[in-house]
Amino acid sequence: MIIYAVSLTFVALLVYEYIITFDQEVNLFWRRKSTGATILFLTTRYMGLISDAIMGAATCFTMSDQVCAMVVKIQSVLSISQYVLWAAFSGLRTLALSGMKWPLALLVFVLSLGPLGTNLVRIFSVVYRSICVDN
Numbered sequence: 001m002i003i004y005a006v007s008l009t010f011v012a013l014l015v016y017e018y019i020i021t022f023d024q025e026v027n028l029f030w031r032r033k034s035t036g037a038t039i040l041f042l043t044t045r046y047m048g049l050i051s052d053a054i055m056g057a058a059t060c061f062t063m064s065d066q067v068c069a070m071v072v073k074i075q076s077v078l079s080i081s082q083y084v085l086w087a088a089f090s091g092l093r094t095l096a097l098s099g100m101k102w103p104l105a106l107l108v109f110v111l112s113l114g115p116l117g118t119n120l121v122r123i124f125s126v127v128y129r130s131i132c133v134d135n
Contacts, residue, residue, distance in 0.1 A: 004060055011056040014049060037092065044085045051078035076123055080116065087112035 025045075029038050054075045063071065091109030098104045 007056045007059045011052055014052055018049060040085065040089060040092070044082070044089060047078055047082055047085065051075055051082065054078065080119060083113065083116035083119065087116070
């Protein structure tokens with residue numbers, strides 16, 4: 001029961017933060033010309049919210065095994081995708097702060113993908129264990 005409360009609290013705090021900063025987001029991003037940085041920011045911001053909302057809902061409701069498997073797959077894809085977005089953001093930030101030094105930005109991007117690799121190994125080992133070992 002505590003896990004449910006913590007999950008809901010986290011989602012509530014995240015939604016609260018989005019609500020209190022939405023006016024700034026509209027002024028800084030929605031009313032200006034769309035750029036790659038704008039798309040990266042908005043995708044990063046809302047993919048995290050959607051991923052956390054799905055996980056929060058999944059912990060609060062009873063569902064069939066098929067629905068649960070589908071929710072886990074969707075949430076895993078959204079969660080893993082965030083690592084690529086964060087790496088892209090880090091690479092672009094490095095590019096801007098380094099005076100357009102592409103090799104450095106590329107290095108930061110590649111190194112920022114490290115958590116993606118470790119999480120993919122973790123996910124695939126869990127899937128392998130549930131398919132090959134448990135059956």
